[in-house]
Amino acid sequence: MLRLADREKVITYFKERFGISEEEFKEYLFFESNKGIWMVSSRCPEEEYLKLTALKRFDFLGIRILRKLNNGFKPTTYGLQIIGRNATKNFIELSRDELIKLLKEGYIEKEYPSVEDGYVILRYNRRVLGCGLYRKGILRHQFPKGRTEAMVSSELL
Numbered sequence: 001m002l003r004l005a006d007r008e009k010v011i012t013y014f015k016e017r018f019g020i021s022e023e024e025f026k027e028y029l030f031f032e033s034n035k036g037i038w039m040v041s042s043r044c045p046e047e048e049y050l051k052l053t054a055l056k057r058f059d060f061l062g063i064r065i066l067r068k069l070n071n072g073f074k075p076t077t078y079g080l081q082i083i084g085r086n087a088t089k090n091f092i093e094l095s096r097d098e099l100i101k102l103l104k105e106g107y108i109e110k111e112y113p114s115v116e117d118g119y120v121i122l123r124y125n126r127r128v129l130g131c132g133l134y135r136k137g138i139l140r141h142q143f144p145k146g147r148t149e150a151m152v153s154s155e156l157l
Helices: 007-018 046-054 077-083 096-105 145-153
Strands: 028-032 036-041 063-069 072-075 091-094 107-109 118-124 127-135 138-141
Touching (some): 007 028, 007 063, 007 118, 036 077, 063 077, 072 118, 077 127, 091 127, 096 107, 096 138
Parallel strands (some): 091 118
Antiparallel strands (some): 028 036, 036 063, 063 072, 107 138
16 A cells, blocks of 8 residues: 655655755655655645545556665666756766667676765766666666667667
């Protein structure tokens, strides 16, 4: 069942991990399920969303921006595409060659000194592609399978 999420907890995660300001979230409300955090527009009053969730027919509302894991959160690709454009830390701007290798092989071995181990925002030509996982000099993309296939087959690269 959906319930209102702890807004401060969600904003604090994005602020501490990616340097995304609180201002980026002013137009959104957050709901929580057992599996994740969902983001919806605040243009619809909170009370209306609460009426919908009370019907118990909804597993989610809006876009999932965080998956819940045993040890914290994992940001979703689609969530990062909406709110990750103004990240000030833990993002990697990929070159064309790096992106191609990442998509085809699934990982890149490279040191990114300004990036902390953990989830990162992957960008190409200053556009957010989605989520990556960086650990001990190895970067792996966390894109949904269909999205990866679409990027590999596109002529945009």
